[in-house]
Amino acid sequence: MDLRDTPGEATLRSEIRGWLEANWRDGMDPNEWFTILADSGWAAPLWPEQYGGRGASASEAIIFNQERQKIGADPPPRGIGVPMAGPTIIQHGTEEQKERFLGPMLRGEEIWCQLFSEPGAGSDLAAIQTRAVLNENVWRVTGQKVWTTHAQLARWGILMARHDPSLPKHAGITYFICDMQADGVEIVPLKEMTGEAIFNEVFLSDVEISDDLRVGEVGEGWKVSMTTLANERMALGLGGLGGSDGDAPIDLEEANAESSLDTMGKFIARGPQALVELAKRSGMINDSLVRDELARVYTMYEVNRFTGYRVTSALMKGQGPGVEASTGKLAYNQLVRAVADFLILIAGSGAMGAPDDDDDSARLLRVAERLNLVVPATSIYGGTDQIQRNIISERVLGMPKEPRTDAELPFSEIKKGG
Amino acid sequence: MDFSFNDEQREIQASAKRLMEETATLDRVVELAESDAGYSPEAYAQLADLGWTGLHVPEEFGGVGLSHVELIVVLEKMGESLYPSPFFASVCLAANALIEGARSAELSDDNAALLAAIAAGETTATLAYLEDAGKYRPSDVHLTARQDGGDLVLDGSKRYVVDGHTADSIVVVSRTGDDEDDISLVVVPGDAPGLTRKRAHAVDSTRRIATLDFAGVRVPASAEIGERGESLSTLSATMQLGAVALAAESLGAAQHCFDTALAYTKDRFQFGRPIASFQAVKHICADLLMAVEASRSAAYYAGWVAAQQREELPAIAPLAKSQVCEAFWEAARANIQLHGGIGFTYEHEAHYYYRRATSSRALLGDTAFNRELLLQGLGVAPVAA
Numbered sequence: 001m002d003l004r005d006t007p008g009e010a011t012l013r014s015e016i017r018g019w020l021e022a023n024w025r026d027g028m029d030p031n032e033w034f035t036i037l038a039d040s041g042w043a044a045p046l047w048p049e050q051y052g053g054r055g056a057s058a059s060e061a062i063i064f065n066q067e068r069q070k071i072g073a074d075p076p077p078r079g080i081g082v083p084m085a086g087p088t089i090i091q092h093g094t095e096e097q098k099e100r101f102l103g104p105m106l107r108g109e110e111i112w113c114q115l116f117s118e119p120g121a122g123s124d125l126a127a128i129q130t131r132a133v134l135n136e137n138v139w140r141v142t143g144q145k146v147w148t149t150h151a152q153l154a155r156w157g158i159l160m161a162r163h164d165p166s167l168p169k170h171a172g173i174t175y176f177i178c179d180m181q182a183d184g185v186e187i188v189p190l191k192e193m194t195g196e197a198i199f200n201e202v203f204l205s206d207v208e209i210s211d212d213l214r215v216g217e218v219g220e221g222w223k224v225s226m227t228t229l230a231n232e233r234m235a236l237g238l239g240g241l242g243g244s245d246g247d248a249p250i251d252l253e254e255a256n257a258e259s260s261l262d263t264m265g266k267f268i269a270r271g272p273q274a275l276v277e278l279a280k281r282s283g284m285i286n287d288s289l290v291r292d293e294l295a296r297v298y299t300m301y302e303v304n305r306f307t308g309y310r311v312t313s314a315l316m317k318g319q320g321p322g323v324e325a326s327t328g329k330l331a332y333n334q335l336v337r338a339v340a341d342f343l344i345l346i347a348g349s350g351a352m353g354a355p356d357d358d359d360d361s362a363r364l365l366r367v368a369e370r371l372n373l374v375v376p377a378t379s380i381y382g383g384t385d386q387i388q389r390n391i392i393s394e395r396v397l398g399m400p401k402e403p404r405t406d407a408e409l410p411f412s413e414i415k416k417g418g
Numbered sequence: 419m420d421f422s423f424n425d426e427q428r429e430i431q432a433s434a435k436r437l438m439e440e441t442a443t444l445d446r447v448v449e450l451a452e453s454d455a456g457y458s459p460e461a462y463a464q465l466a467d468l469g470w471t472g473l474h475v476p477e478e479f480g481g482v483g484l485s486h487v488e489l490i491v492v493l494e495k496m497g498e499s500l501y502p503s504p505f506f507a508s509v510c511l512a513a514n515a516l517i518e519g520a521r522s523a524e525l526s527d528d529n530a531a532l533l534a535a536i537a538a539g540e541t542t543a544t545l546a547y548l549e550d551a552g553k554y555r556p557s558d559v560h561l562t563a564r565q566d567g568g569d570l571v572l573d574g575s576k577r578y579v580v581d582g583h584t585a586d587s588i589v590v591v592s593r594t595g596d597d598e599d600d601i602s603l604v605v606v607p608g609d610a611p612g613l614t615r616k617r618a619h620a621v622d623s624t625r626r627i628a629t630l631d632f633a634g635v636r637v638p639a640s641a642e643i644g645e646r647g648e649s650l651s652t653l654s655a656t657m658q659l660g661a662v663a664l665a666a667e668s669l670g671a672a673q674h675c676f677d678t679a680l681a682y683t684k685d686r687f688q689f690g691r692p693i694a695s696f697q698a699v700k701h702i703c704a705d706l707l708m709a710v711e712a713s714r715s716a717a718y719y720a721g722w723v724a725a726q727q728r729e730e731l732p733a734i735a736p737l738a739k740s741q742v743c744e745a746f747w748e749a750a751r752a753n754i755q756l757h758g759g760i761g762f763t764y765e766h767e768a769h770y771y772y773r774r775a776t777s778s779r780a781l782l783g784d785t786a787f788n789r790e791l792l793l794q795g796l797g798v799a800p801v802a803a
Contacts, residue, residue: 001718001721001722003419005419006420279798286800292786298737306718313421389705392707399695400691
């Protein structure tokens, strides 16, 4: 057990550091940086070389990410393209699809969104009702999708639709790539409980999708979507495992100018020191309850960081992440809830409504208010905490599934509601 | 980076597992718990033969010279079976006081010999800190160590001393002056004239505690560890290393509670199906897995920090202690709950773990106390008004 670099890792680290220093400049044009990352394969180092990656080992990818953060270089293009849509297309897509989509995805030229959830299909994702009807190599798709991030910016969407309601529900699903600029795609911002509109509703009315944009076989959509969702859980889980942006204090003014979700992400990425600083400045650092809670939240941050070392260590040795990766998303949610609760604790009466004064204590109250309002989202999106617990207990602990009444019935005969 | 045990550590782990399976079956643990001594000297000699009593003791003091990482490997396995033995008090408290003391001042011949004897498993020892207030605070140490010629004379009493009634030697936390940090560590033989030892009631009969009264107990000045009145930092380091050890032991116990409970939910049928198929049961188990795995991360990281003598130990030790002991407590309670009625019987093992969890949560300071230590270890002191 030794958390320091092995000699091999140290060499790799200095090579990567050298590459970053030679290629990154503070304030450089993001598109220029994205192109450099894509051309060098560092936009998705784990992908095979022929698809624009480096075929790198997990150690290389991890060390690259650590060094990138240290030097302050921008991350690869954001969104669901590289982490979720890309691996799905690589695993299940046709060569033409890989040729067409992966390059622009890696260069950040085309943004992707996810058209999975529907008003009637949340935790029970296989209950989607959006219909896809094939007619001479063209599918016509009609339905409603919801909770779509970046839909208004996206060029392409990954889409699950039902091609045959007479089949049992998992068997009747097919997976597509949807052109977000096609006729019949209508995007409506969805105002969330925070008052912001981070997500969208997407209405699909007779949208034409050519059959060569189908991913996987007809009826294999559920299986294909598992690849996407496993990658999503991994990305969400690893986000809480100490991918630290360093421990610089959080600029409250800047934080309040971002979306609530981004502010929340920043509080996790910066680590617990930022919270300690805020507690000191709140004037409540002598309060024994505040001290106990601060230590408790601090412990949660640190334990997640240590678990991150376990995951990293396993990945670096070429092993799959173990139990720790499955519990990552739930651990992340518990941490963000604890952070929001702590900020509300030190807000005191200010929790009734943050004043709009232009001073630090008012800015802290505004951050507390915003985080408290956004935090209920985390235990819902990407699979609710309850679904996560089902996944952990069934897949990790080998506990049997609840008996189901709908698995074998034709989808059209299943009771729907709500 | 490698956050896993190396081959040698895995071998130690495997042999610890074997030894526990052979010598610490539940029947045997219960038998020992009800015996006078509370442990088996023969079984302790087996540990010594394997070198475990001196695992992390430096070679210059007769130990094996490995690290706290090897030590936590063994402790985790002991925790799984609630192995009753003088190991924790002797090796994880008393020996650490001597090892840490030796960093600031050379040990006297007697104390060096004591450390070597603990490492060889030839003698047992413990640390006596708490008094009537029951708080691990230097200001609550009132037992005095008065200098009288070439001797030290101890007066006062100690409570909740782990294995205090059986230990051959006792490292006594003593007051030498009126300033809060005038603290000495004095080694007193268990049979010293003027020392009265009484086994006290313990909620956990697998870990004994005692009340000790010192009435003019006289020892030579060479019985002192370190410089006179200068041992507060040695005491703090000893407590931190003890916390790391207790975290590892509690991890093993928590894992055992979880494994037992999970296995039972798969075997127990109600309403025509295993209770493991009910979401209300599954979610408890998922939460336990989270708590136990988080604890594993904390306990192992703390072991590495202790082994490397990293500066973060004063923060990480109480962090690990509070994290793991809380998880153990949660797992011990859930184990009873998931077993239902049978889990509440005396015959079932679950209550032994619940009792150990109760006791370990308080030992070396409760969770609130350790959280405060964490903040102090981070330098987040209360601000003067």
